[in-house]
Amino acid sequence: MAEQSQSQLQSKSSSTAVIYFAILGIVTTAFGLADILVAAAGSEFSYGILEIPNDLFRGGWGGFIVLFAGLFYLSGARNIGDIHQFAKVAMGSILIWIMAGSDIFAMITESIPGGEDGPWFNTLDGFLATYASPYAPAILLLPFSLVVIYYIYHRD
Amino acid sequence: MTLSLGERWTLIDRISKETVTFGKYEHTLKDAVGELTVKPLTGIPVAIAIMYCFWSVFGSFAGTLMTDGFFVKLFDGYWLPWIQEAFPGQGSWLYAIMVDAGGFESGEFVLSDNCFEAFGALTSGLFVAIGVVLPAIFIFYLMLALLEDVGYMPRLAVLLDTVLHRVGLHGYAIVPTILSLGCNVPGVTATRILETKKQRFIMMTLLAIFIPCGAQIGIMEEVVPNLLGWILLYLIIGYFIFGYILNKIVPGKAPEFLIDVPPYRKPLLNNVSKKVWGRIAGFFKVALPFVMLGCAIVSLLYLLGVIQFIGDLLAPIFVGWFGVPKETAGPLVAAFLRKDLAVAQLSVIEMTEYQLITAVVLVSIYFPCVATFAMMLKEGWKELIAAIGVLTIVVFAYGGMIHLIGILLGVA
Secondary structure, X not given: OHHHHHHHHHHHHHHHHHHHHHHHHHHHHHHHHHHXXXXXXXXXXXXXXXXXXXXXXXXXXXXXXXXXXXXHHHHHHOOOOOHHHHHHHHHHHHHXXXXXXXXXXXXXXXXXXXXXXXXXXXXXXXXXXXXXXXXXXXXXXXXXXXXXHHHXXXXX | OOOOHXXXXXXXXXXXXXXXXXXXXXXXXXXXXXXXXXXXXHHHHHHHHHHHXXXXXXXXXXXXXXXXXXXXXXXXXXXXXXXXXXXXXOOOHHHHHHOEOOEEEOOEEEOOOOHHHHEOHHHHHHHHHHHHHHXXXXXXXXXXXXXXXXXXXHHHHHHHHHHHHOOOOOHHHHHHHHHHHHOHXXXXXXXXXXXOHHHHHXXXXXXXXXXXXXXXXXXXXXXXXXHHHHHXXXXXXXXXXXXXXXXXXXXXXXXXXXXXXXXXXXXXXXXXXXXXXXXXXXXXXXXXXXXXXXXHHHHHHXXXXXXXXXXXXXXXXXXXXXXXXXXXXXXXXXXXXOHHHHHHHHHOOOOOHHHHHHHHHHHHXXXXXXXXXXHHHHHOHHHHHHHHHHHHHHHHHHXXXXXXXXXXXXXX
16 A cells, blocks of 8 residues: 555656656746857847857857757656656756856856956945846756756656 | 696685685666767767866856956066066166066057066966966866766767767777877877877877867967867867868778776875876976077067968968968967967957957867977987978868868958
C-alpha cells in the first residue's frame, strides 16, 4: 500500500516536471529565436524588464545558446524519468546558467570601476544602477531554470 | 612454490570472488551529462556555449574591468605624464625610444597623451605588457586550467577529432591551438604531444600563421571590438583551408589517437593556481622581454626611417594586392616585431571597416612574433625555413583572397 502511494506520488511529480519543463522549453526556444531575429535585424528590443541585445555576440551567438537550451528542455521533457532524458533537461539548465552567469559577470565588471573621467571606483548609486532592469532573456530565465536542482536532489 | 596453469586460474577465481563485487552498473546523472558533451548532436551546442562563456568572461575581465577600468587610467593619467616629466632629454633619440616619440604640430614637438601612441619601451611597452597582456593571459589561463581540471578538454578533443583529422591532426591538437590563444610560445612547445613530424609541422605552421596570441586579442578587443568576430572568423577559415592543403601536400603519417575520457571532477584550487602561475611565469620569462625590446626596436627603426623606407617600397603591393591604404605599410612592416602595437597603429589610420579587417588579419598571418620565431627555431631550423616558405605563400594567397572577396561583395 505504502509502495503504491509512493509510486503514485513519483508519477505525479514526474508529470508535473514534464509539464513544467515543456513550458519552460517553449518559452526558452521562443526567447532564443527572438534573440537571433533581433540580432539579425540589428535594432535593440526592449519591453518592460526584458531587453534583447542587438549585437552579434550577445544577441546572435548568445541567442543560439538560448535556443539550444530550449531544444534541450523540449527534447528531455518527454520520458523525463529516464536518466538520459533528464540529463538533457539538466543540460538545458546548464546552458542557461552559462549564459546568465556570463551576463551577470559582465554586469559586475562594469559596476566596479568609476568610469573614464570619474574616481577609481564607482559610487554606490552607480554600482547599484548597473544591476537595475531591463535584463537579457537568459537572466530572466535563470530563476526558472534553477528548478532542475530540486529534481536532481529528489530523483529516487 | 610453483603453481600449475590450472592452479593459477583457480587462485585468480578465488581472489576475484573475494574482492570483486558484481552487479548491474547504473548510469548516474554525471555519466549521462558526460556522454551528452561527447556526442556531436548535443556536444557541439555545449562547446559553443562554453566558448561563448570563455570569450565573454575574457572580454569582461581583461577589457572592461582591468584594462579600461583601471590600467588605462593608471598609465595614461599618472604614469605617462610622470615619466614624460621625469625622464631627461625630451626630444632626444633615447627619450623617443624609452618614453615618447611624440610628434610635430606646426613645427613644435608635442608629447603623446596616451600610452598607445607614445611608442616608448617604458610607456607603450610597459602598458601593453602589464596593462593589456597580463590581465588577458591571466584570465585566459585561469579559464583554460578550469576547463582542463573539470575534465572538459578531453571531451572537446574527442568532439573535434573528426574535424581536425581533415587537416592532418587529431583531437589533441586542440590543446596547442587553445594554448596559443594565450601565448604562441607554450603553444609551439605543446606541439610535442603530436606523434609524427608531419603533424608537428602542420600544427606549428598553423599556430604561427592563424592563431593570434592573447596580446593581439587583448589589443583587438581594446581598439576594434566590433570587428573582432569577423577577424577571428577569417582566421578560423584560413586555419582549416590551409590545414587541409598542408595535409594533402606534406608527406608523412597522421595517426588516430586513443584517449581515456575522465569523469567530470571538481577542480582543486591548488592545482588550478599552480597551473596558472606556471604559465604566467613562463610568459614573463620568455615573452615579456620581447614585448619591451620589441617596442624599443620599433621606435628605433621608425627614427632611423627604416620602416618608412620598407613601407614605401612595399606600398604598391599592400595597395594593389591586399587593397589596404598606403599608410598601413609602416605598421604592417613593424608588425614583425610587435603585432599588438601594429594593430593599435592600424586602428588610427583612416580606412573602411573591410580594409581594417583585412589589415588586422594580415598582421596576424604575416609573421610569427620574435618570441615564437625563436621557439620554432629551437624545434628545428629545417622546419622553420619550411614554415616561413608556407607562410609567405599563405600571406599572398589568403591576403589576396580576402581582397577579392571584398571586391566581389563590393566593400573593398
